[in-house]
Amino acid sequence: GENVEQHPSTLSVQEGDSAVIKCTYSDSASNYFPWYKQELGKGPQLIIDIRSNVGEKKDQRIAVTLNKTAKHFSLHITETQPEDSAVYFCAPAGSASKIIFGSGTRLSIRP
């Protein structure tokens, strides 16, 4: 079956530093690459997404980069703040393929 791997599973960074989370997928039909943030007691919320016709997208402190040849995409958070502490999931998808979520990355921001 199709596979989605997310690394690292946990990440602790000093406030103000950058964090990078990588997602590797196997389904070559994937053409939509979102990142979701899940805070305690809440459902996942979309924070940024990219489609396969672009290599990079940025929204303030958050960016996503895509390498479709290598089948991976990454979430970049710069100038991290305490409110960035959460669990982050990737969920690559194609128009007809099943959505598979990564296993999540627990990000902790140290004061």
Add this chain to the structure above:
Amino acid sequence: ETGVTQSPTHLIKTRGQQVTLRCSSQSGHNTVSWYQQALGQGPQFIFQYYREEENGRGNFPPRFSGLQFPNYSSELNVNALELDDSALYLCASSPGQANNSPLHFGNGTRLTVT
């Protein structure tokens, strides 16, 4: 714009019982998906409904079933509950049938089976 709402927020059931979880989709969205999220794991796809028809199913047994109503709200039913069914159940709505669009999640129903 009304977001996705789920009820109840928490539920405790006994093994062998049946449960119904409910979801109201975001206004303008005609597709609803259900996910099971075990503690410390990513959401696992159960099934999706588009315009009242099942439109895809994950690796879950037939005792997991669902419905979508004309107003696009949805129910997830689980029969013969097992201890391993204890999890957070998430509902997500999206504006179309295709899977390559953003999912809008509710805050989930925490089900505990004892």
